[in-house]
Amino acid sequence: MPQPVAAEKTALSVGEIARRCDIPVSTVHFYETEGLIRSWRTAANHRRYSRHVLRRIAVIKVAQRTGIALRDIKQALAVLPEDSAPTAAQWQAMSRQWQTLLQQKIADLNVLQQQLDSCIGCGCLSLTDCPLRNPGDCRAKETVEVVGY
Amino acid sequence: MPQPVAAEKTALSVGEIARRCDIPVSTVHFYETEGLIRSWRTAANHRRYSRHVLRRIAVIKVAQRTGIALRDIKQALAVLPEDSAPTAAQWQAMSRQWQTLLQQKIADLNVLQQQLDSCIGCGCLSLTDCPLRNPGDCRAKETVEVVGY
DNA sequence: GCTTGACCTCAAGTTAAGTTGAGGTCTTAT
DNA sequence: ATAAGACCTCAACTTAACTTGAGGTCAAGC
Numbered sequence: 229m230p231q232p233v234a235a236e237k238t239a240l241s242v243g244e245i246a247r248r249c250d251i252p253v254s255t256v257h258f259y260e261t262e263g264l265i266r267s268w269r270t271a272a273n274h275r276r277y278s279r280h281v282l283r284r285i286a287v288i289k290v291a292q293r294t295g296i297a298l299r300d301i302k303q304a305l306a307v308l309p310e311d312s313a314p315t316a317a318q319w320q321a322m323s324r325q326w327q328t329l330l331q332q333k334i335a336d337l338n339v340l341q342q343q344l345d346s347c348i349g350c351g352c353l354s355l356t357d358c359p360l361r362n363p364g365d366c367r368a369k370e371t372v373e374v375v376g377y
Numbered sequence: 378m379p380q381p382v383a384a385e386k387t388a389l390s391v392g393e394i395a396r397r398c399d400i401p402v403s404t405v406h407f408y409e410t411e412g413l414i415r416s417w418r419t420a421a422n423h424r425r426y427s428r429h430v431l432r433r434i435a436v437i438k439v440a441q442r443t444g445i446a447l448r449d450i451k452q453a454l455a456v457l458p459e460d461s462a463p464t465a466a467q468w469q470a471m472s473r474q475w476q477t478l479l480q481q482k483i484a485d486l487n488v489l490q491q492q493l494d495s496c497i498g499c500g501c502l503s504l505t506d507c508p509l510r511n512p513g514d515c516r517a518k519e520t521v522e523v524v525g526y
Numbered sequence: 527g528c529t530t531g532a533c534c535t536c537a538a539g540t541t542a543a544g545t546t547g548a549g550g551t552c553t554t555a556t
Numbered sequence: 557a558t559a560a561g562a563c564c565t566c567a568a569c570t571t572a573a574c575t576t577g578a579g580g581t582c583a584a585g586c
Contacts, residue, residue, distance in 0.1 A: 243532065253533090254575060262573090272582060274533055290489060295444055298573070323493045330490045334483060340439060341479045344472045392562065402563090403545060411543090421552060423563055447543070 239276040242267075249285045256285075264288060264302050266310055278311045287322075294330060388425040391416075398434045405434075413437060413451050415459055427460050436471075443479060 246253045259265050260275070265284050267275040284305055291301045307321045308314045314322070395402045408414050409424070414433050416424040433454055440450045456470045457463045463471070 241532080242534095252575075255573090257534095258574060272533080274582090292573095294486060294489060326493055327490065330486055330493070334486045334490070337443060337479055337483045337486070340443060341476065341483070344439075344475055344479070390562080401545075404543090406564095407544060421563080423552090441543095 238279050240279060240281070242275045242277070245277050245281060245285070248282060249289070251285070251289075259285065259288065262298060262302065264298065264305060280309070280311060280313065283313075284308065291326065294326070294333060296326075296329065387428050389428060389430070391424045391426070394426050394430060394434070397431060398438070400434070400438075408434065408437065411447060411451065413447065413454060429458070429460060429462065432462075433457065440475065443475070443482060445475075445478065 240248070242253050242256050245256050249256075256265070260267060265277065265281045267277050267281075270276055287305060287308075288298070288301055291304070292298075304322050304325050307318055309318065389397070391402050391405050394405050398405075405414070409416060414426065414430045416426050416430075419425055436454060436457075437447070437450050440453070441447075453471050453474050456467055458467065
């Protein structure tokens with residue numbers, strides 16, 4: 229990872245990255261071994277990070293909040309440049325993936341909330357009304373204990 | 378876990394629970410060792426579950442979809458009776474916890490989505506506009522590389 | 527010249543939520 | 557009467573995402 233002279237000026241140590249992203253140093257190391265971020269080394273074998281790594285870690289944290297696995301985050305991050313700010317197109321390419329996923333999650337949660345509401349209304353888990361019943365529970369239809377668990 | 382004679386009639390084996398909840402038998406065992414569900418034994422040492430266990434597992438699955446840990450699910454389930462349908466009050470006591478949590482999650486996701494939107498608009502991560510910046514990144518203010526990572 | 531702080535590597539440990547496997551029992555159908 | 561299928565226990569393995577620890581380097585300040 230050869231760095232232009234300019235980058236050396238603003239480069240960050242692992243400790244600086246950790247402090248500014250509010251994560252442990254060990255986590256920065258971890259993300260690096262996992263290939264989510266990259267660094268180059270000083271003469272003393274110390275890691276140096278481009279300031280753009282701050283953005284990558286910000287993205288990682290945001291994505292993790294939504295429950296996206298590191299494996300998938302890594303894939304999405306692949307479209308962002310390592311050593312410069314992303315272009316509008318690059319950013320869009322990445323965030324479009326999140327958008328769809330977020331929309332799905334929001335829709336999913338809304339359905340669940342709706343479902344809990346109706347359950348509160350009836351106080352039981354009626355099989356016709358309550359979405360908490362097992363969606364694939366076909367056997368129930370054949371048996372006597374069909375109404376109420 | 379002594380069972381009334383009536384319960385014996387409608388009791389379910391571990392295999393039946395697994396099939397109807399669409400989870401592996403090993404997971405049913407696991408939930409039991411974790412104390413989320415309970416069973417009694419037949420003369421042949423086979424597990425027997427009350428049909429109300431179906432509801433408990435349904436609740437577990439719903440809660441897990443929203444990212445709630447088993448530890449917390451167990452706690453919430455504690456207000457539901459093991460061997461009968463919950464009363465309206467019991468069900469409310471439990472689902473109220475989920476409601477709040479769900480609302481928080483939905484609000485959180487909406488904020489994130491909003492934030493990604495504005496990032497798409499600008500194509501960069503401006504510190505004034507973009508919520509993806511590190512919320513606790515105060516050092517940035519002191520330095521030159523404040524605009525853009 | 528020595529201690530302190532920041533950094534390095536590599537291996538092993540941790541937690542959650544299960545899964546897999548080995549070895550054994552019991553009941554039912556052929 | 558024996559083979560298949562459902563069940564049992566217990567220990568060990570798995571994956572994700574880190575964390576912890578041991579042992580070592582290097583530059584700066586007193």
